[in-house]
Amino acid sequence: MRRERQQASSGKSSSAGKGSGASPKGEPPRWRVWMRRLIRWGLGLALVGAVAVAVAVGIAVQRIPSFEELKKSPAGQTIRIHAADGTVFLSLGPNYGRWLTLRETPQVMQDAMVAVEDRRFRYHPGVDPVGMARAAAVAVKNRGSGRRLQGASTITQQLARNIFLSNSYTWTRKMREMVLALALEWKFSKDELLELYLNKVYFGGGSYGIDAASRRFFGHSATEMSLSEAAVVAGLVKAPSRYSPTADAQAALGRAGVVLSVMVDAGVITQAQADSAEPANVQLAAETGQNSARYFTDWALPQLDMLIDEGSEALDVYTTIDLGMQRAATASIQANVPKGVQGALVALDRDGAVRAMIGGTDYVTSNYNRATQALRQPGSAWKLFVYMAALESGYKVDDEVVDEPVTINGWSPRNSSGRFSGAMTLRTAFAYSVNTVAAKLGDEVGFSAVANMARRFGITTPVNTHPSMVLGSAEVRAIDMTAAFAAVARKGVSVQPYGITKVTTADGRLLYQRPAERGQVLVDNWVAAGITDLLQTAVATGTGKAAQIGRPVAGKTGTTSSNKDGWFLGFSSGITTGVWMGRDDAKPVGGLQGGRAPAKAFADFMRVAVARRPVEAFDTEVKLPEWQLEEEDDAYFGAPEEGGGGLTDENGMPIELPYDSRPPQGDAPPAAPPQDDGPVLNQQWIEEQTGRRPPPENGAAPKAPPQTKAPAQPKVVVPPVVKAPPREPARTDGN
Template identity: 35%
Template sequence: MREIIPPEWKTRIRHAMLDVDARIDSTLFSSAKGARELYERFSTFMDRFYVGGWKRWVFVEPFSEAATLGLGGLIVLLALAIPAFRETADEDWLKKSDLAVSFLDRYGNPIGSRGIKHNDSIPLEDFPDNLIKATLATEDRRFYDHFGIDIAGTARALVTNAQAGGVRQGGSSITQQLAKNLFLSNERTIERKVNEAFLAIWLETRLTKNEILKLYLDRAYMGGGTFGADGAAHFYFNKSVRDVNLAEAAMLAGLFKAPTKFAPHINLPAARARANVVLDNLVDAGFMTEGQVFGARRNPAFAVDRRDENSPNYYLDYAFDEMRKLVDTFPKSYTERVFVVRTAIDMNVQKAAEDAIENQLRQFGRDYHATQAATVVADLDGGIRAMVGGRDYGASQFNRATDAYRQPGSSFKPYVYTTALLNGFTPKSIVVDGPVCIGNWCPQNYGHSYSGAVTLTQAITRSINVVPVKLSIALGGKEGPKAGRAKIVEVARRFGIKAPLPDTPSLPIGSDEVTVLEHAVAYATFPNKGKSVTPHSVLEVRTGQGDLVWRWDRDGPKPRQAIPPNIAADMAGMMSHVVSEGTARRAALDGIPTAGKTGTTNAYRDAWFVGYTGNFTCAIWYGNDDYSPTNRMTGGSLPAQTWHDIMTAAHQGVEIRELAGVGMGEKLPQTAQAAMAAAGKEKALEIKPGPPPVLTRRGADILVRVEKLLDDAAKTPIKTTMDEPPKGAKSTSSSAVPFSDSFAAATPDSAASAPRKN
């Protein structure tokens, strides 16, 4: 056979590849040889330091292990420190929480303040020596000796608490407490404590000890809505912190631990007992002798009686939190920290809400086993007219109107029916009220019975549970009930509900949790002809010098068209039957068009009524903080009655607006009163009055013109026997509001009867 010789180019490629392979092998061999030689040289060098025998196990091995563990611990510490140091990323961290805000009501009257009092700031050297000693003796005796974390003090607190079987001493240093006040929340978690420790060390590297102590005395919450020792001294003792005596200083120092529990205007005996503990600490720490504190023990401090002061504290807390978020949106170059804020609150409505809740709980709370309630009243722009976050702010500052998530029960159903109307149903659509199951869950109606074929209007009026569940199934179609519930959640989001709303089969009947604030303002979409609004308390922000910074109608978010106007009108018509002939008849207002929905949850843990008129929307919740059941309280009982009382007061002197889908309302029938009179009863059932007649806009304009004529006449010089106005009289001007102070002076109740703008 003839031998086949490969082409020359193939031969060259083969030789090149062999050359590359040889070079790689040579390189690997040389590298391994060089590494081996280096290792041998290193081993020879390290042999000089070899330690054997007992010296190795006593010195070398522990040091080696410590270095290894220390490096690993350092890496872990750096990982844990990252979240803490993120809090300090803002270059303006020192001014981040030092807002000073004075709040006004919607008519410009002062209602309270929050934040640090910048204008009254006092240098540390002007603080009384006894207050500083009392604070250090009680909160951090080794403050000037540690690096931000008092290891010895923490260990001592752990031992003391373990022996006592509870928390008797706190382990946080003043620097740690300041770090929490500046950067963190009050939640009791390990993560927060770790961040607090890192931030304390960071603060110690940035500030001097005196600066840290000064910030602590200025920014700690001291109860009663006050921040800082000077603000607390003014609030509790009506004097500057410069002038407090030892007994008062001990009482102030005792507030740092638990300002709510030991606030003297709430519980003076507890405050004095705590002050006595502070005096003991002064002696134990060696800062004072028993003889020096004897006078303070014999003559304890008295606090100013502020029980008659009615400050809307829950509202102010909410407004201050909103203001802090608002300031974060201002340009970074803006350094102003003192503001005057006009809010949407109406103090008449606020007082009526507080009184209504207190009266109902005092009369019926024990019978119904209900201890707490919350309410929000809002106008149709989303402005919060009144807010009650609990029965007693002094006992608990937790705002149940904004921070408590509770099951809304059937008051959630309007979102379900709205979704149905958006997807082809009508108020007259027929749905069969009969057994239905989703998996192993089978909803039951309140009376464990079924009504058969009912319209959607009848279903919402009777608060039938099965119908909303069947609607969720029908809305899902071929995709299943889950898709139907997703549509319901999407509609609720359009209304302004931001709560999580996890997907569960029972979502259509209100098993997911919402807040009173969101629920109340979401209902404003119905009387707003389908436009959803944003809840807010701030109407206008000005600097301390009066310069306008921000205004809601100019800078706030605008209403959004959530649903078509005809759907909103249909829903209002359906929900009006709930009040006129359904589960919320106690909420009916005489002559005022009203609509709403009751809500009652499993085991009667929550009772709601959320309703609206053409002027306002209002949500009421009753229940218990520990989620214990009430005694068969339903939304149509105390919630509906409370809603009636609040809204009757809210509509005093207000021009009643028409409610689309309902009309202008009718006078309530007085059949019950007539029947009792016919039966010979001496006392008939009291029918609560509706709003008084109000002036039209034309009538108000006429009064303004009359006022101007009176002003002109007053300016004309006329010789009389009395040249000076009566003492206490107020002058008027042509730029005054339609009802001037002169009219108010003539008619003391005119402030309540004059029409208010909505």
């Protein structure tokens, strides 16, 4: 019995041991076995990796040029930019100063660069394990934020990247950078590496090396650099464009203060020296004039990253810009923009080729491109989308609408005149930018339909569907609005602005050729013809009369509330141009309306831009689909308001129209001329002005010479002058 109990006890013990993972007596636990194996494998792999790295470094050492050869090798990429006619109008590339030995380089410059870029430069073998560990910890802390691993590149790694590699951020490039850094440390001394770095690092503005940077920003050699100047220059390496003192002085000064603090922390200067340095008092060299075409190149050249693979070889970039048009654009903006106001202009050819681009009044003073970057409200220029949505839904340009008080979801739009003029055609309402009619149309077709139309025509910025959106409350870019008008000029086919047609290497090898693009049909041609009819009327008789150039022009003005923005967008002879004016701080500008300075700038530019192009009449013949050919019940429109109210254009100027001379209908007495209520709208005169009705032969209105020599251009009949009564100050809300 005792023996059986012992055997049973032994069996239980054995069973328990198997369940707990214990090893037989005398053997180590399994986890220890696996741990030992992992350590052995890890050491083996580390040894193999170390041998591989050593071999790679050894090979790299053999291939790295000598110190003297590296001094002679260029840095950076040279790009020659051609205009549409093939002329080279700008060359971008490295700008070098004199090569400075380490002995010639001021000690403050050496100390500033080492302190801010690689404090352990003198102690690591090219790759800093401490810096890498710190960067890895930051990366773990910021995981999920999409930020790159930063702060681990040593001066030697930066030098390897600047000389041998590209700036693309991939793990493969990073590994090659580390191998090359170890090879450079093996082959050269620390002083040689620092000398190479100081003479080859990029400081922005096309400047490579501290001497080029010093001459570029301060107007003297780097041998004369002060502590304050050294702090400014050393701060540029992290982000040359962001911290450039010529682009953003405040950012540059803030970065210089950081550099001084780091130098104090590193022990290379005292706090008293840092306090005595005054970066704000650094004298910057006067900027040399740079033509306005830089706005265009700043917009176009970043697109190279999407068109060709990154490389370091010299490039020839062929663009769409027309230098004659660019000069005309510059002159038109500078001549017409009010004092203290900025201006922008974009001109597109039929297929979207950018022929001219102005992003501001002075590129040197501000390189901010207001044509492609600024978001501003378009005012009544937005009515392009409202009326296209209305036309697409079934309205016709001659349909009658009523200008009367209207309230939509608690919103009551006002006309610029503060009055209402009763019944009028869609054409007239568009020509004189009547806000109430636009609001009623938007409400009728649906504000989402208007937003959808804007999206179709290339507006990518947020668009709301509040009732006030019909008057242009959504913010847009000038280039997008211009492209939308260009699509109308192209009879409803999409237009995508572009600036680069071809890219080749310096020896002529083709890297990119822009393919022909047919565009997408955005609206039916009868919608495009109808809106072109309205746009032409707006220039011929409406708010855009200042944009007339002696040949057919179609366009639309835009003015936002309190005159914060003034727009004119239009087209003629295959060129579509958008002009915007306003202050960067969006403060009101007295007298800034779309029909004044912007329309005049448009006309000044377009006279030159289309001078050598044939005169083209617009295709405004509307061929309606069958579903629109049936007669419609026009009772919806209601009766016109008796007495009228008088019209003013969006500039607040009275519209001088003849009295209504139509014969009385039925038994109604003849219409008497108004006494003090302002002029009555004469629809017949509008139709005569736009060539849709021949002028009367009884001499009721004298004939005037034709406005243009265009074959299909209507003759203009000058109506009798009617003086309007004094009016209250014009309101431009939404126009």
